[in-house]
Amino acid sequence: MLYRVLEGGKVHCSLCNHRCIISPSKRGICGVRENRDGKLYSLVFGRAISLNVDPIEKKPIFHLFPGSTSFSIATVGCNFRCLQCQNHDISQMALDNGRIEGSLAPPSKVVSLAKEYRCKSISYTYTEPTIYFEYAYETAVLASQEGIKNIFVTNGYMTGEALKTIQPYLDAANVDLKSFQEKFYKEVCGASLKPVLETLELMRQMGIWVEVTTLVIPTLNDSDKEFEEIAQFILSLGPDVPWHISAFYPTYKMLNLPRTPASLLLRAREIGVGTGLRYVYCGNIPGEEGEDTYCPHCGQKVIERVGFQVVKNEVVSGECRHCHTKIEGVWN
Numbered sequence: 201m202l203y204r205v206l207e208g209g210k211v212h213c214s215l216c217n218h219r220c221i222i223s224p225s226k227r228g229i230c231g232v233r234e235n236r237d238g239k240l241y242s243l244v245f246g247r248a249i250s251l252n253v254d255p256i257e258k259k260p261i262f263h264l265f266p267g268s269t270s271f272s273i274a275t276v277g278c279n280f281r282c283l284q285c286q287n288h289d290i291s292q293m294a295l296d297n298g299r300i301e302g303s304l305a306p307p308s309k310v311v312s313l314a315k316e317y318r319c320k321s322i323s324y325t326y327t328e329p330t331i332y333f334e335y336a337y338e339t340a341v342l343a344s345q346e347g348i349k350n351i352f353v354t355n356g357y358m359t360g361e362a363l364k365t366i367q368p369y370l371d372a373a374n375v376d377l378k379s380f381q382e383k384f385y386k387e388v389c390g391a392s393l394k395p396v397l398e399t400l401e402l403m404r405q406m407g408i409w410v411e412v413t414t415l416v417i418p419t420l421n422d423s424d425k426e427f428e429e430i431a432q433f434i435l436s437l438g439p440d441v442p443w444h445i446s447a448f449y450p451t452y453k454m455l456n457l458p459r460t461p462a463s464l465l466l467r468a469r470e471i472g473v474g475t476g477l478r479y480v481y482c483g484n485i486p487g488e489e490g491e492d493t494y495c496p497h498c499g500q501k502v503i504e505r506v507g508f509q510v511v512k513n514e515v516v517s518g519e520c521r522h523c524h525t526k527i528e529g530v531w532n
């Protein structure tokens with residue numbers, strides 16, 4: 201899907217903003233789309249490297265069916281090269297090891313497994329769903345017919361064309377906003393920032409439920425200025441867009457930096473809340489309240505979480521049980 205043939209047997213892929221021009225017998229930057237005699241083939245269609253039942257809170261998605269499970273799938277491959285990738289063994293497999301692995305799991309099987317395990321949603325996650333777009337698309341169409349929601353956990357680098365194609369079937373997305381510096385995207389991820397911001401804006405215009413995640417890496421994206429810029433941008437999307445702030449630990453090619461201290465996450469949260477964001481979350485800090493949802497009007501704790509477990513949910517028909525203020529999200 202979403203490519204055109206050029207002169208000389210080359211093809212131009214427009215799935216993501218790398219917009220690769222691929223010569224015959226070559227692959228795109230993601231390593232999983234190959235030009236064979238002027239046709240662009242996905243090498244990962246129906247080949248799942250991960251099939252799991254996860255709490256939806258693990259995505260993280262906090263405002264869509266809290267406490268439910270999400271059937272989570274991935275193939276190998278990614279269009280980013282993040283030095284700190286926590287899933288590099290699968291996301292970079294094609295490039296680092298020259299292998300494309302996965303078990304046969306066609307879209308119909310994914311949907312029937314999601315039903316069997318009583319999952320309310322399917323998450324396209326762990327690696328980047330854009331690079332297995334045809335697989336995600338066909339699965340999402342079938343899932344929609346069964347009343348199962350579809351969630352992309354994504355770096356946001358897809359093109360507008362790709363987003364418009366999947367939009368009728370895409371209910372929600374958690375989008376990484378990794379930094380507010382072009383330099384960071386270029387040097388750490390091998391990509392650029394602007395398309396990610398455009399994707400976030402387009403998703404909101406399309407009515408897709410959006411939550412944003414930022415992994416805070418000491419010294420690279422941890423200044424007050426950067427937290428403020430990210431928070432201001434999310435505010436421009438809407439004060440009800442949740443912002444998840446998460447902690448880095450040394451991994452893959454970024455072993456020289458320390459873990460993120462809790463104080464930095466709390467500082468980012470303080471700035472997010474001070475900017476006017478209503479739902480700013482930071483997890484894994486014992487004794488803190490960064491995982492809970494508070495009513496923006498009366499201040500009551502309406503959803504209490506411990507790790508990935510929901511231990512209290514007082515959002516009733518999308519409203520605070522105490523004062524009936526609307527809590528934005530997908531609840532029914």
Ligand code: SF4
Pocket residue numbers: 213214215216217218219220227228229230231233279330331
């Ligand atoms: S999806 Fe892959 S081949 Fe297509 S533009 Fe992106 S990196 Fe290139």
